[in-house]
Amino acid sequence: GENVEQHPSTLSVQEGDSAVIKCTYSDSASNYFPWYKQELGKGPQLIIDIRSNVGEKKDQRIAVTLNKTAKHFSLHITETQPEDSAVYFCAASKASGTYKYIFGTGTRLKVLA
């Protein structure tokens, strides 16, 4: 069945360093890839997304890259700050009429001051 693998499950970085989280998807028909940030006790919030017709997208300190051939996409956070500490989820979706997401298992990011 459809699957999204996400690595690493936990990641600790020093404040100011970069963080990279990677996801691999199984369904080659997937064409939409959002990233969500979930803070403790809250619902997931979209931070960035990318479509399959684009290889890279950037929004200030956050960027996402997509490699359709290898079926993987990555979240890059530069100049990390303590407020970046949270759980990050990737997801994959396809325009099949139901637009269901398949989520990765999450990465807990800790930014050490």
Place this chain on the structure above:
Amino acid sequence: NAGVTQTPKFRILKIGQSMTLQCTQDMNHNYMYWYRQDPGMGLKLIYYSVGAGITDKGEVPNGYNVSRSTTEDFPLRLELAAPSQTSVYFCASSPMGQGVTDTQYFGPGTRLTVL
């Protein structure tokens, strides 16, 4: 806009009890979803709806029921609660198919414990 709201925030049930988790969105989105999130895991889709009167099963529908009588509301019903249903439940909505975006917007969640 309040976005997606969920009630209650927390609930403890005894085995065999029933309850309804409420979800309301004020963004006029046609798609709505219910997910459960178990510790250390991603979100699993329970049920979804593509519009009022239309619902369908997701990955883990057993033990749950839904209805969608209006665009705004998408309640999730638990019948005969079991300890395996202890989880955090998230409702989401999306303007899919409305020519805007595929993004799903999530509510704050309901933490349910079944003892």
